[in-house]
Amino acid sequence: MALSILAIVAMVIDARFEVLTPVRNKIGIVTSQLYAVTNIPNKIWGTIQEQFSSHSELLAENERLKAQSLLLEQKLQKLASLTEQNVRLRELLNSTSLVDEKAVVSELIGIDPNPSTFRYLIDKGSSDGVFIGQAILDAKGIMGQVVDVMPHSAWVLLITDNNHSIPIMVNRNGLRAIATGTGEDLLEIRYVPNNEDIQVNDLLVSSGLGGNFPAGYPVAIVSKIEHDNGTPFATVYAKPTAALNRSRYVLLIFTSRQILDNNHDTDTSESQQTPVQEEITP
Amino acid sequence: MTAHHLRGGWVIWTSVLVALLLSITPLPQALNAFRPLWVALVFIYWSLFLPHRVSMVAAFIFGVLLDVMVNSLLGQNSLVLVLTVYFSLLFQHKIRPQPILRQTIMISVILILGQLIQLWINVLTGIYPSNFSIFDYIFPIITSAIIWPWLAAALRALRIRMGIN
Numbered sequence: 203m204a205l206s207i208l209a210i211v212a213m214v215i216d217a218r219f220e221v222l223t224p225v226r227n228k229i230g231i232v233t234s235q236l237y238a239v240t241n242i243p244n245k246i247w248g249t250i251q252e253q254f255s256s257h258s259e260l261l262a263e264n265e266r267l268k269a270q271s272l273l274l275e276q277k278l279q280k281l282a283s284l285t286e287q288n289v290r291l292r293e294l295l296n297s298t299s300l301v302d303e304k305a306v307v308s309e310l311i312g313i314d315p316n317p318s319t320f321r322y323l324i325d326k327g328s329s330d331g332v333f334i335g336q337a338i339l340d341a342k343g344i345m346g347q348v349v350d351v352m353p354h355s356a357w358v359l360l361i362t363d364n365n366h367s368i369p370i371m372v373n374r375n376g377l378r379a380i381a382t383g384t385g386e387d388l389l390e391i392r393y394v395p396n397n398e399d400i401q402v403n404d405l406l407v408s409s410g411l412g413g414n415f416p417a418g419y420p421v422a423i424v425s426k427i428e429h430d431n432g433t434p435f436a437t438v439y440a441k442p443t444a445a446l447n448r449s450r451y452v453l454l455i456f457t458s459r460q461i462l463d464n465n466h467d468t469d470t471s472e473s474q475q476t477p478v479q480e481e482i483t484p
Numbered sequence: 485m486t487a488h489h490l491r492g493g494w495v496i497w498t499s500v501l502v503a504l505l506l507s508i509t510p511l512p513q514a515l516n517a518f519r520p521l522w523v524a525l526v527f528i529y530w531s532l533f534l535p536h537r538v539s540m541v542a543a544f545i546f547g548v549l550l551d552v553m554v555n556s557l558l559g560q561n562s563l564v565l566v567l568t569v570y571f572s573l574l575f576q577h578k579i580r581p582q583p584i585l586r587q588t589i590m591i592s593v594i595l596i597l598g599q600l601i602q603l604w605i606n607v608l609t610g611i612y613p614s615n616f617s618i619f620d621y622i623f624p625i626i627t628s629a630i631i632w633p634w635l636a637a638a639l640r641a642l643r644i645r646m647g648i649n
Binding site for chain 1: 507541567
């Protein structure tokens with residue numbers, strides 16, 4: 203009976219205040235080890251696949267990757283000159299230059315078993331400089347942001363989670379909006395007026411408003427638009443470009459500004475709790 | 485006396501630990517909603533058949549671990565597990581001699597109570613998603629009921645083989 207009361211008291215405190223967060227993090231160090239254990243079958247399967255993939259398969263893969271890297275390098279050459287040009291034009295316009303971002307590779311080690319939330323555990327934590335609110339990418343686009351940091355691991359909330367929103371803009375014309383997770387592999391674009399210029403197959407990129415996500419990374423591609431004359435806003439759905447369910451390696455993005463911000467105020471975590479706040483924060 | 489009597493304790497806690505691991509093993513998204521309530525089932529088994537070896541304090545501690553693992557409120561799974569163990573201990577003499585089918589039904593009732601508490605807490609604190617479905621709470625009970633006879637048989641074999649009393 204006393205234990206039940208203790209449990210209820212703990213719940214009330216946990217729901218209303220943040221006193222128990224350090225306790226949770228301490229226990230999290232232990233439980234993230236359990237997640238690592240459940241990941242072992244996955245890893246073994248990976249090594250088995252590596253061992254048994256044939257020589258010719260590896261050669262073919264090598265060939266393909268070389269070709270791909272050549273293509274990417276060619277694109278990169280162009281990008282260098284474009285970046286240079288962009289910086290010069292921005293100087294002409296007297297606006298601040300875009301900050302350069304640093305990326306760190308991390309591996310996915312666990313998935314939240316709760317069917318109604320999309321959270322991943324990654325193998326980098328506060329000892330690697332990971333902070334709450336940090337953006338996570340894969341090769342194709344933005345995946346989510348860090349919501350919980352432990353010394354050697356961190357929880358990532360995916361952009362498709364119900365409680366997640368990300369400020370975006372349409373790449374074609376710069377129309378700004380907010381993309382909210384739906385709990386499926388789909389994003390809903392909120393507050394797009396019926397007469398706005400948005401089309402199926404438009405690329406949506408992060409707008410950088412809100413300060414959590416770096417600007418200009420692809421987020422999703424518009425997949426369906428429904429116009430209903432009875433409501434002021436159109437219903438727009440978009441499919442994330444990142445392979446949310448398949449990516450095994452993810453990139454943690456460090457921008458110099460965010461690291462500074464993080465040192466000065468620690469309540470960046472607030473902004474990811476409520477979707478609306480992201481829109482207001484400068 | 486105690487040292488002799490209380491052997492094999494590590495088997496019990498290992499089984500609970502395995503249950504914890506099973507409750508976070510990655511599954512395809514479609515199967516996630518059907519995950520049985522492993523920890524509750526294992527605790528029910530031990531509190532029915534070795535009631536003097538299971539304490540509500542242990543249920544509380546493992547509940548807190550589970551809370552951190554699945555990111556529920558601290559105390560949520562503790563409360564559910566403590567009550568589950570409490571009712572299993574209370575009705576052990578009624579449940580134990582029953583044939584397996586009736587045993588399963590009685591255990592399902594305890595599990596339904598636990599899931600109801602989970603549902604209440606989630607609704608009270610507003611931590612439930614917009615695509616909320618009641619089936620997320622019902623399916624685990626069904627799969628748990630299906631798995632119970634096999635789990636009970638396996639743990640029974642383990643208990644007899646290891647000579648835990």
